[in-house]
Amino acid sequence: MPLVTTPAIILHAFRYADTSKIVRLATRDHGVQSAIAKGASRPKSRFGASLQVLTAGVAHLYLRATTDLQTLSAFDVTEQHPGLATDLERYAAASVLAEVMLRCAPAEARAGRPAMGDHDDRRAPLGVDRLQRPQRGSRRRS
16 A cells, blocks of 8 residues: 555545545546545544645545545645635636546546646646636626
């Protein structure tokens, strides 16, 4: 069970039992992975509030080829998107992109190729960089 460190974006998170969470991650090197974060819902958890949907970071996963549910040992946040909380349209667009990733992305990378494309932009798979930046000339609905 090797420990793998990879950039990731949290696509979905939900509680499991009393103290754990299950997260779906879009990883750069291993595609979309499901992982359990044991103890994530405890008050003094090492994860804290880092396991929020659309948070980008570095995931530390124990990958096993024999199961679909991996173990998340740590998640280091590199970027949260507070701008999404203030703009419902951008949050909805980001949620739709996350849902598309969950349904259409490959489960694993193919033979040495990155699962999220050949570019080096860590945020580009979900287009979160476009959702966070203020848009020039954007119209506001009244």
